[in-house]
Amino acid sequence: MKTIFSQSVAGRTACLPPMPEERAERFLPKELMRAKRPVLPEVSELDVVRHFTKLSTFNYGVDSNFYPLGSCTMKYNPKYTEYIAALPGYTTPHPALAQLPKGAQYTQGSLETMYEAEQMLCELTGMDAFTSQPMAGANGELTGALVIAAYHKDKGNKKTKIICPDAAHGTNPASAVLAGFEVVNIESKDGMVDPEALEAVLDDDVAAVMMTCPNTLGLFENHLPAIVEKLRKVDALLYYDGANFNAIMGKMRIGDVGFDVVHLNVHKTLGTPHGGGGPGAGPVGVCSRLEPYLPNHRPAKADDGTFYLDTDNPKSIGHMSPFYGSFAVMLKAFAYMVRLGGEGLTRATERAVLNANYMRKRLENHLYIPYDRICMHEFVASASKLHDECGVRALDIAKGLLEKGHHAPTIYFPLIVKECLMFEPTETESKETLDGFLDDLIEIIEAGKKDPESLFSAPHNTPVRRLDETKAAREMVLTDEV
Amino acid sequence: MKTIFSQSVAGRTACLPPMPEERAERFLPKELMRAKRPVLPEVSELDVVRHFTKLSTFNYGVDSNFYPLGSCTMKYNPKYTEYIAALPGYTTPHPALAQLPKGAQYTQGSLETMYEAEQMLCELTGMDAFTSQPMAGANGELTGALVIAAYHKDKGNKKTKIICPDAAHGTNPASAVLAGFEVVNIESKDGMVDPEALEAVLDDDVAAVMMTCPNTLGLFENHLPAIVEKLRKVDALLYYDGANFNAIMGKMRIGDVGFDVVHLNVHKTLGTPHGGGGPGAGPVGVCSRLEPYLPNHRPAKADDGTFYLDTDNPKSIGHMSPFYGSFAVMLKAFAYMVRLGGEGLTRATERAVLNANYMRKRLENHLYIPYDRICMHEFVASASKLHDECGVRALDIAKGLLEKGHHAPTIYFPLIVKECLMFEPTETESKETLDGFLDDLIEIIEAGKKDPESLFSAPHNTPVRRLDETKAAREMVLTDEV
Amino acid sequence: MPYTPHTAEETQAMLDVIGVRTIEDLFADIPADMRPKSFDLPQGLSEMETCAYFEQLAGKNKTGLVSFLGAGFYNHYIPKAIDNIVGRGEFYTAYTPYQPESSQGTLQAIFEFQTAVCNLLEMDVANASVYDGGTAIFEAMMMAVRAGRKRKKIVIDESVNPIYRVMLDTYTDNIDIDIVVVPHTEGLSNVDALKAAIDADCAAVVVQNPNFFGNVQDFTDLFEHAHANKALGIISVYPVMQSVMKTPGEMGADIAVAEAQSLGQPLSFGGPYLGVMSCTKKMIRQIPGRIVGRTEDVDGKTGYVLTLQAREQHIRRAKATSNICSNQALCALRALIHMSLLGPEGLIRTAELSMERAHYLADRLTMIDNVELLNDAPFGNEFAIRLPINAEEAIEALMDKGFVTGFPAGRYYEGMDNVLLVACTELHSFEQIGVFTELLGGIL
Amino acid sequence: MPYTPHTAEETQAMLDVIGVRTIEDLFADIPADMRPKSFDLPQGLSEMETCAYFEQLAGKNKTGLVSFLGAGFYNHYIPKAIDNIVGRGEFYTAYTPYQPESSQGTLQAIFEFQTAVCNLLEMDVANASVYDGGTAIFEAMMMAVRAGRKRKKIVIDESVNPIYRVMLDTYTDNIDIDIVVVPHTEGLSNVDALKAAIDADCAAVVVQNPNFFGNVQDFTDLFEHAHANKALGIISVYPVMQSVMKTPGEMGADIAVAEAQSLGQPLSFGGPYLGVMSCTKKMIRQIPGRIVGRTEDVDGKTGYVLTLQAREQHIRRAKATSNICSNQALCALRALIHMSLLGPEGLIRTAELSMERAHYLADRLTMIDNVELLNDAPFGNEFAIRLPINAEEAIEALMDKGFVTGFPAGRYYEGMDNVLLVACTELHSFEQIGVFTELLGGIL
Known part of the structure; x- marks a missing residue:
């Protein structure tokens, strides 16, 4: 499909602001100005709308169909959360306003929202304090690791x-480093x-252990109490x-069973959309002894019931984001929790596991x-036997699913299982949807056994077919030549 | 594709209000209640979103691609008009509020909007007064005909x-009747x-002549001055x-050249979306001698600059709609005019004709x-020669275009041209888009000459292929059996 | 310039192909003396300025009012998923589905809408919708007159929404239809009088349930009587209340219509709204407007088309069943999504929550001295009370306190100057009702 | 319950297939003593109640303020078409494009975003974005340190946004990087001092243009000096102003980053925002995060894939170039659509209208006694003035009059308690500026 740049025609415009009375030359000396105008698309609004409407049809979202991508929790994103995040009362305030004299008075809505969201996360997880600052899961991991470092120091x-x-x-090891x-x-x-x-490598130099529970195989970590004891x-x-x-x-609440730090991926658990890769939010919760080290500018509630930003945190690690994190994303997560309540969140977990x-x-x-036993919200299968039998790999099964209009499961993660396919259906899918998917998947597997070749060339009906990743890495065409 | 009803599972819910404290039996005696609950879809919000998202991909809008549907003016619908019509200040007010004591004070925004929109339509058309009440073009025609009848009476x-x-x-004759x-x-x-x-049928019994100018062949009516003279x-x-x-x-302004009544289809000329068939709006303008007969509850401006509803119209025909017509649609049309201004509207016409x-x-x-001479904003072609030569009809060309991902032109209207295809590109399309379409169309025609059979079976790649309309009319399956 | 993508070079290239020199040459057919005498439209604005202008205008409407105004048009909650779906360009920038291969989205949605309407009203056939509840009644009357051949009289109950009755007078002013209004009795339909008015010239009797005063009645008997006299029964209903009320089908109505604004359409100061029309199988050839039918394509695949088009104006012209050539497709889509999201239980709860609040309000209001219900008949989410003062005065007194008290019945009914119509929906809180009754009590 | 479609019957059928009796059996792995000690979350609410709660909360923010607050984050106009497009489920409910056959929408959009970034900044390579402008600077520093091998020192100008400098301190607290801050001179970068700080241990010098005080400078000379000393030049810019300002490419920067909030992202009390990263071809192996490359499918058709993934954590784990594993895909899409709708002329006009207003405001303010510009250097749409009183006082005094006066420089700079930062965009009217200057003049 043509790029938006290749549709550009010099002089065509879409959403032009009024003509300024003075051009830039009036305010900037020539030596501070750019020599050439930036090469950006010169297109009509209709061009833009058609281009991106068309592009969207080449994409696949939870709204399109089932998305059993293990480890990603692709649950339905309720539409009302988008409405709430778009309320002008929420989108308008400048984040620094709340830091100015009297500014908190004019941002009580945002401050209360942040405060209450953090309180609710505390109850949900059993942690003592939360920060909304981390801007995604990996950023949350780093925050947690920095808090751990600050505590020990x-x-x-x-x-x-x-x-x-x-x-x-x-990301765990990458963040720790x-x-x-x-x-x-x-x-x-x-x-x-x-x-x-663990025992074998545990010594006084160990600052922390990073655990995923259930782990990335979808299994509950049965030795958790023993691990907690050893670490203490x-x-x-x-x-x-x-x-x-x-x-x-x-x-289970993380804080109750001995975890000291946690980050949540709100775009996984708390229903906020993934957006094709972001934005996310990765709030971090800690036990009380780690609270003093949380990022600064913490939403707080005064005795008179008003809200303000607490900056009296001398031991704080500083700032993970310029202000208070991905506010609008956290807002959606909070709205999700408010709507579901304790019972709804529990039921979400139950149905996800079911x-x-x-x-x-x-x-x-x-x-x-x-690991064919009761799993938690996801499980790992392996195509290794199939591969041995007839050459069909996890990748081929994934592509076969794409051909049938489904999204594929996660493949080749976790690394410890060969030819693995990781399925996570989430609680928002119905039995009918699961059955439809499973019928197709089983058909693909059985057909693959008989005629593996047919699967090697899948998918046939997608906007593009299997792509040459080696060529991409070798030639490195990373921008559109204009 | 499965209907939403066939996805229904008893007990499944999407957007449930809270549980009432009292059920209906408390307020209504049994004999006034229905025996069975209504059979409506019982589905999840995800089911609804996926179903209609999928259905939308089986549809074709201006946002999808070029839509040269003659007589329909499928121009681009600017997105900001949707934003404006969705402002809570506009969506919230109950229409009767403005009619209550002091109610106008609380609806000044809507009243001013209506008043200014009608003023602008007057200047645009050269008419003396406008009403926003008609809810679509045909409803405007009826309004006009009723005003004409009231005037003569x-x-x-x-x-x-x-x-x-x-x-x-x-619709012209249907409305007149x-x-x-x-x-x-x-x-x-x-x-x-x-x-x-005209002369031959014109006598004292004639209340009016209904004209389309340019007419449905896209031709300017050259005899207009002569016609006006005869009618007077x-x-x-x-x-x-x-x-x-x-x-x-x-x-040209309609009022300036002797027209007495006009209806506009705002979803054609003034950029409001067609919505798959509605809602529209069909404001009607009249010359001053017809003004007393316009529908009642007319937006008016008081000497102090405030706005109110004028009900002092003893000769009014009454009401064409319960209140003031399709307010939100008229609002979008007004927003379109404000954005374009006189120059922009003129340019729209110029580029449409170009x-x-x-x-x-x-x-x-x-x-x-x-009629191969300079046309106005649309023109009519005929496949009659093609049909004679190789059997290819206008319908086949239309279906060939669908196969290539374009929308078809209007076919078989106006009735006075055999095998006609009516093209209206509108001003919002670029030369590149026209060329792309024309290249494909010419290819279809030329291919059709050589191999007409290939065209008879088109389209092949649409969600469904040619449908059996006879079967539909004979079997009349008009609802989904549940 | 916005929304015209032509550059100067392209314009020139196109003029060259056409073989004219300037754009003005394309308008040579319009002689100089036919050109505009004036064209003093304002300068265009940027999108940013346009939006600022309208934000300022919209801001002149007051939005924080607590309103008990209904009169047939209600502020029910609209699920947020609706806007997301109807905002998809494939739906809202599409034309009427004349090319079914490219319009299955609209067509199947209308088919599903027809199904939902038939199921809600328990009728056999529904069309793709008409403009609003008022035109729906008018078209229903026209159906009856066509079906009744020489019969020209329509008997209509006075408690049918008078806002619509004004419309009906306008629409029928020049055609050979005789509307006979049968007076209500203290807000209730006078069924005996309605029966008495059904004579050999009567094509149909028209009632509304709940009626304008909010009262719920059963018209089974009336429709039986009409049928016995070869007249048809037409009923106008309120879709939300219909989820619990006896259905037109159960009552034996021949044609059932409704204003479906309450199903997912914002009040928006009057529109666009959504007229629903349904009828029995017997009346199928009379129903106007678009109808979608299910069929198959050449490969045997299920698909949908506009059907029974022979009734329409582009073919029948002056002899068409109606002049209506559009439907409220996008509004119908909204209503369909609304019903799908709420489901039967959600729609029933909406009715019940609304009734619960209305009955609580009625209980509170009638505790005020000299305030009484207009009648003792059952009502849904709206009711009429008689005040010790003119209803208009009461409305005026509370307006500046941020409360819209209701609709003054005296506007349309003689001798009812003290009668006030008050409506509740699920969006009213018991607190708001409490404050309101105190304020109203304070001025009475 | 919302968002779990299982009926009781279906749940039972599924449990039967699994071979357990109850749902609780599925959680048998979690022993009783590990179950929640409390779980006192509130009852869930209906969608209607949830929305009412948040409308009320959002209403506690005051929205009618006229704000001259910038400090790196600006209220520019956002074309309405953006929301319509990004509201399409295919975009916003998609995951990271790991299955390219089903993700060409996201992938091509990122490819186009990379192109727009490179063209705007005149750099060779851009990534798919990082969290925000602050993390972009941090990642740029890390790139320089990796490229510089043993060099551990980063020289940073004090007029780089101090909000980011706090972040950089946090991010580098535990790693072997030495940040040296070179003081500004009356709001301007001290290029000589910056040069002097570049020694054999220096990996890169970091500057910002316009700087925190709004001043525009040329760093060509500085970057040349850095290169001569085998250090890299990193620059942080403001995308709107970049449409007219000398580019990072023209100045010879090695890495150019930006906060692109000003391109189509609402302020939203702090995020989500959009970190832009670009570099020269030479640095391509160092740039972190996702990158999309163009390639072909098995049929030779053009398509797009994530490329250079070998740098990322799911493969490299502890040795990855960064821990960042997401980008701000939807924000990047917004920025791309924003730039497409405005085009070069639109973006330039936005910069010019903003500058025009800022300069008008500066002229008006400096006519007040004892108010003067911090320096005489060129500025864009933001500038620093010295007041006769503490800037915090001035801010406090005007707040209740509905004006947000600006940002107090004293928060981050010693001795600058009287210095106020004031910003304008195209959304300020000359009238608002007039009222503001009168009010400010009134209290000074």
Whole structure:
């Protein structure tokens, strides 16, 4: 499809502001001005609308069809949250206004929203305090790691290492490194963190362990109490990666079972849209002893019931975002929690787990399930046997699903399972939808066994077919030549 | 595609209000209540969103691609007008509020909007007064015909007939009949109203002539001054069907050249969306002597600059709509006029006519153009020669265009041209778009000459192919059995 | 210039192809003496300035009012998903579905809308909608007159919304239809008088349920009587209340119509609204407007088309069943999505919440001295009370306190100057009702 | 319950297939003593109640203020077509484009966004965006440190937005990077001092244009000096002003970053915003985050994929170039549509209208006694003035009159308690500026 740049015709305009009385030359000397006008699309509004409308039809969202992308929690994004985030009362305020003299008076709505959202997250997770500042999950991980570092530094602990299980998301070690830690990997046993493997590397230098629970195989970490006990002995903290939080709402609270820090991905658990890759929000919760280190400018409630920004945090790590994080995203997450309430959030978790187990059970005669027991909100299957038998890989199954109009599951993650396919149906899908998907998936697998070639060339009916990624990396055409 | 009803599962819900404290039995005796709950879809919000998102992809709008539907003026609908019509200040007020004591004070925004919109329409058309009440073009025609009847009745004229040219829209005679008139048809000559044919039927019983100018062949009615003169002699009024008003903005004003009544289709000329068939708005303008007969509750401006509803209209025909017409649609039309201004509206007309003539010229070697001279905003071609040569009909060309992803032109209207195709590109389309369409159209015609069969089976790639209309009319399945 | 993409070069190239020198040459057909005498429209504005102008204008409407005004038009909650769906360009920038292969979205949606209407009203057939509730009654009357052949009389109950009755007078002023209005009795339809008015010239009797005063009645008996006299029964209903009320189908109505503004359309100062029309199978050839039918394509695949088009003006012209050539497609889509999101239980709850509040309000108001209900008959979410003062005075007194008290019945009914119509929906809080009754009590 | 479609029957059928009796059986792995100690979340609300709650909350923010507050974040006009497009579910409910066959919409949009960024900044390569302007500077510094191998020092100008400098301190607190701040001189970058700070340990010098005080400068010379000393030049810019200002490319910057909130993102009390990152071809292997490249499918058809993924954490884990694993895809789409709708002329006019107003305001303000510009250097749409009183006082005094006076420089700069930063955009009217200057004059 033609790019918007290639539709450009010199002099064509769409949404032109009025003509200024003075042009830029009046205000800037020539040597501070650019020589050439920027090459941006010169198109009509109709061109823009048609172009992006057409482009959208080449995309796939939860609104299009089922999206069982494991580890991503592609649940339905309720439309009312978009309405709320677009209320002019919310979109208008400049974030610095609340920091000015008397400014808090004029931003009480936003401040109360932030405060109440953080309070609700505390109750949901059992943590003592939350910050809304982190702008995405990985940013939340970094925040958590910095808070951990600040805590140990303040306490005079000499801590240099963070332990990450091999099934962890790749961002865990990457974030730990950015907080100045050395990363120690430990191998899983039976799909779970192995207390003995942990014991083997646990010493006084360990600042924290980063865990995902249920882990990225969709399994509950049964050794959690033992792990907590071990860590306490060396004053190491326990970090909860919230990627899989959709599996435990109302069933377990992170703070209650000994986790010290948590980040949540609101675009996973709390119904905010992924937007094709962002924006997200990654609020971080901590236990009370870590609260002093949270990012500064914290929403707070005064004795008279008004809200303000608390800047009296001498031990704060500083700022993770210029102001208070992705406010509008957090707002949607808060609106989601308000609508569902405790009961609704619990039910979401229950149905997510129900759906995952139903899929697992229906698939177990067709695909190898390495850990074939009750799973949480997602599970991992493997095409390795299929690959051995007839050459069909996880990738081929994924492409076969695309051809049938479904989205594919996550493939080749976690790295510890060969040819893996990770399914996460979420609670918002009905039995009918799951059955429709499963019928097609089983048909693909069975057809693949008989005629693997047919699958190797899939998909045929998508806007483009399998793309040459090597060519992309080699030639590196990263912009449109104009 | 499955209907929303067939996706229904008893007990499933989407957007449920809270549970009432009392059920209906508390307020209504059993004999006034329905025996069974209504059979409506029981689906989730996700089901609804996916269903209609999917359905939308089976549809075709101006936002999808070029839409050269003659006589329909499918121009681009600017998005800001939707924003304006959705402002809570505009969507909230109950229409009767303005009629209550002190109510006008609280609806000044809506009243001023209506008043200013009507003023602007007066200047645009040269009429003396406008009403926003008619809810669509045909409703405007009826309003106009009723005003004409009221005028003649009030004057004591015995008028029984309205003259309609054969090229007129079918709604013209249908509306005239509803206003109590007998319809006299006259035949065109050289594609235009023939003054001699008119003369032949013109007598004292004639209340009015309904004209479309340019007419439905896209031709300016050259005999207009002669016609006006003839009508004046028998005190017959001249009605302007505004369907083709996009052809003359800034170039001719209806009121200036002798028209007495006009309806405009704002969804054609003034950029409001067609919505798949509605809602529209059909404001009616009149010369001053007809003003007393306009529908009641007219927006007016007091000496102190405030706005109110004028109900002191003893000669008014009454009410065409419960309140003041399709307010939100008129609002969008007004917003469109404000944005374009006089210069922009004139330019719209100029480019619409430019585009039509360009298409006509590029097509003239490929399709027979019955009136091949400078046209206004649209023109009519005919496939009759093609049909004679190789059996390809206008319908086949239309379906061939659908197959190539374009919308088809209007076909088989006006009735006076055989195998006709009526093209109206509108001003919002670029030369590139026209060229792309014309290249494909010419290819279809030329291919059709060589291999007509290929065209008879088109389209192949649409959500459905040619449908059996006879079966539909015979079996009359008009609802989904549940 | 906005929305005309032509550059100077392109314009020139196009003029060259056409073979004229200037754009003005294309308008040579319009002689100089026919050119505009004036054209003093204001300068155009940028989008930014245009929006600022209208934001300022919209701001002149007061939006914080607590309103008990109904009179047939109600402020019900509109689920937010509706705007998201109807905002898709494929729906709202489409034309009438004349090319069915490219219009299955609109066509199937209308088919589903027809189904929802028939199921809600328990009627056999529905059309794709007409402009509003008033034109729906008019078209229903016309159906009856066509079906009744020589019968020209329409008997209409006085408690049918008078706002519509004004419209009906306007629409029928010049055609051979005789509307006979049968007076109400203290806000209730006088069924005996209606029966008495049905004679050999009567094509149909028209009633409304709940009626203008909010009262709910059963017209089974009336329609039976009409049928016995070869006249038809026409009923106008309120879709939200219809979820719990006895249906037109159950009452034996031949034609059932409604204003469906209450199903997902904002009040928007009068429109666009949505006229719903349905009828029995017997009346199918009389129903005007668009109708969508299910069929198959050449491959046997299910699809939808406009059907029974032979009734319409582009074919029948002066002999068409109606002059209506559009429907309120997008409004109908809104209503369909609204009903799908609420489902039967949601629509019923909406009716019940509205009734609950209205009855609470009625209880509170009638505790005020000298305030009484107009009658003791059952009502839904609207009711009429008699005040000790002129209703207009009461309205005026509370307006500046931010409350819209209701609709003054005296506007349309003689001798009812003290009668006030008051409506509630699920959006009223019990608190608001409390404050309102105190304020109203204070001035009485 | 909302958003869980399971009926009781379906739930049972699914449990039967799984082979357990109750849903609770699925959670048997979580022992009783690990269950929540409390879970006192409020009852859920209907959509209608939820929206009412948030409308009330949003209403507690005052929206009618006339604000001259900028400090790097500006209220520019957002064309209405943007919301319509990004509201399409195919865009905003999609995930990261890991399955390119089903994600060409997002992928091509990012490719076009990268192109627009490169063209606006005149740089070679851009990524798909990062969280915000602050993280963009941080990631740029990290790029420089990686490229500079043993060099650990970053020289940063004090007139770089201090809001970001606080972030940079936070982000670098635990890693081996040494940030050296070079003081400004009356609001201007001290280029000589910056040059002097570039030594053999320096990986990069970081400047901002216009700087925090709104002044526009040329850093060509500085970057040349940096290159001569094997250090890199990093510049942070303001996209709207960039349409007229000398570009990072023209100045010879190695990495150019920006906060692109001003391109179609509402202020929304702090986010989401949009961090833009671009660099020279030489730096391509260092740039973090997602990058989209053009390629072909098996049929030779053009398509787009995420490329250079080998740098990312899901492959590189602890050795990844960054921990960032998302981009602000929907914000980037907004920015792309914004730039497409405005085009070069529209973006330039936006800059000019904003400057025009700012300069008019500066002229008016400096006519007040004892009010003077901080310096005489050129500025864009924001400038610093020295007041006769504490800037915080001035702000406080005008707040209740509905005017937000600006940002008090003293918050971040010692000795600048009387310095006020004032910003204008195209949305300010000359009238508002007039009223504001009178009010401010009145209190000084």
